[in-house]
Amino acid sequence: MPTVGTLVRQRLADQRDALRAAEAAVRAGEATGLHDLRVAMRRIRSLLATFRPVFDRSVTEPLRAELKDASGRLGSSRDAEVATDNTDRLLEDVELAGVDEDAVAGLRARLRLDAVAAGDVVEETLDSTRYAALTLLLDELVTHPPLVDAKAQRDAVKVARKRVRHEARRFADVAATARADAGAGGDGAERGGQDPGSSAHRALDHPAQLHEVRKAAKRLRYAAETARPVDEEAMKPVVKKAKAVQSALGEHHDAVMTRAILRHLALDEAVGEAAAFLLGHLDADEQRAMVELEQRAWASVDDLQDTLDATL
Template identity: 35%
Template sequence: MADTKREIERKYEGPTTGGGTGLPDLTSVSGVTGVIGKGVSELDATYYDTADQLLAAASITLRRRTGGADAGWHLKLPVSDGVRDEIRAPLSDTVPHALTSLVRSRLRDAELLPVVRLRSSRDVRHLVDDSGALLAEASVDRVRAERLGDGKGSTQWTEIEVELADDGDPAFLDKVEKKLLKAGLHRSASPSKLARALAETGAAPPARTPAPGKAPATAGDHVLAYVRAQRDALVELDPAVRRDLPDAVHRMRVATRRLRNVLRSYDDVLDRTVTDPVRDELKWLAGELAGERDQEVITRRLTASLDDLPKALRSGPVRNRLRTWSQARHSGSRRSLIEVLDGRRYLYLLATLDALVSDPPLRKAAGKKAAKVMGKAVRKDFEKLKDLVAEARGLPPGEERDLATHEARKKAKRTRYAAEAAVPALGKPAKSVAKSTKTLQKLLGDHQDSVMARDALRDLADKAQAAGESSFTYGLLYGREERQAAADESALAKAWKKAERKAAF
């Protein structure tokens, strides 16, 4: 079983560490009333990566460490500058599946190998406040690094590491840093011990996705830049989806939709005989993500509606039934989603996207001026959206109109994503279209969410009646959803007029 710790730390080096004088006096740092020595620990860590350092290229570290209070397997995933999530698993002879699954989108079928061994003598001090509460842990690490595998290269250095206590204020690290800088230290150039060890033992630099050599100029340049960004988003969001982090499923689903829609919108740039099969697979992945995401949306919507009801109108165990219903559906969809992410079909899709970016099936229009080609594509999508909105608004309320509204919503998304991709080339006009179609998409999406919420309320009411409970509250919430859908449709007319004005470029 793995557990997670948010790690916020900074590393320093300089004359103080190099001269062997150790940690400067930190008792004068504001808020610190005591510096408590916790002794010296001998740490021995072996770091794992692929032969071409796919994990290091993404600033990810995976190690097996003995010694200290947290011996075990540690996977560190970057969150932001100086902030990482450390996922821990107990010691074992092989890398735990709970950790390898979190980097599967990076590894694919590549083998993990021991690449570096770090042995550190860590002299630890606790910085505490007047109540004895821990503010941060400061340590002097004397590190010896040995390159593994090819049997070449070793190095050693001393660094100071300051790690914020759990739930601490990051501003406290600024106070400590001020003292350390005054003592002659400076921030370490390397983001991690592993990065420094790799650099100083003569290892080849990590394999990174090559950045374009120049700014995008042609239509092909711009479309491929957008496709590359969404491909990267899929890979980067994979661990968050597996960890069930808030909004991760939604963001991954959006990345698949952006990819799929842009490949269709810019079929003058990229050959559809190649991209259509990719779009089919992206549609499949989005569908697998839909169950998890739709459940999140419906549960959040119904919970908020229930919270808005006066207590006197909540008849029966409505909240408990909603919670049980949601948990049962979430558990099932979650297991199914993890099976998808662990499957060969998903890995093949990622590999196909890599190939699409590295060897794109460019058509003649790809070499033309971006503004002309991309502007034409955005206007073409908007005209199709115009027809669908008119069709939906012309139908009487009911299932047929709901279906037409849903189709208009999907086209609004395609138009929005086409405009987003065109912003670097077209500037303000594309940004205006993207903004106005996003508003349309939201209104149309709210309408679709209301349709799904009403279906869920019917299901909940049936279950409540079968259990001998009152269905009064479910009917009340159903009526509110109907009124909200009508309000969304009224707002749509105004939003549509604005979108039409913005699309006239």
């Protein structure tokens, strides 16, 4: 009978190796390296949080705090990178008739400067003594996992499924809060027949709440991934449906970041009236995209909830 201690020990080792590989990819300039590095960090943090009862928290909580700090700094760079790429793509796709080409070229130059600044933050983070200490602490945890012996010897399937149910309840609570903040309860947007993105202001009024739903979906997905080696049939659909929620809300978050850059550029007096007018149109396009993405996200949330109700 596999124990939960064996299960989490293997997951921790796998994600430590993934972090090392992703860090090497970042340093080598590979395009997906930063994304993969942050995913490995999140999976480790989620593992230590979801399976907190199995670990000695006095050892794991400091590591979670350091991972959160590093991931946050890298995340700001990643957001800037994605939003910059999206804005550059929008500038390529937009109809440029009547717009000063020099103004557009100036906008692209500004975006490149932002991208360079974001890259500097990544380099500074990975070369810091704090990050070096983090990797040493992670290696120590993998070599000597701080497990609570009695709890670590319990049946892996039972404990893992219990922890996934815990994350499923957490996800449902966060989603319900976001739905209420969207004004769903008062205008016929209840689950099972809602049109939560039917007005543009909803997608704009609560991006932070939607981002929390996305993070809760990630944590649920990672918990199910950890449990999957010992509970494949139950966890496979949970992973799939949680990933769909994460994907839709990830695109929504990217649109939020892109709009922030568009507005920042538009407020710069140096860009000129023609470019500011163009940026306003691009901002409106992204606003419409956010509404559609929120609709898709809520449909994915309901689909995930149905799967959880049927599986767990």
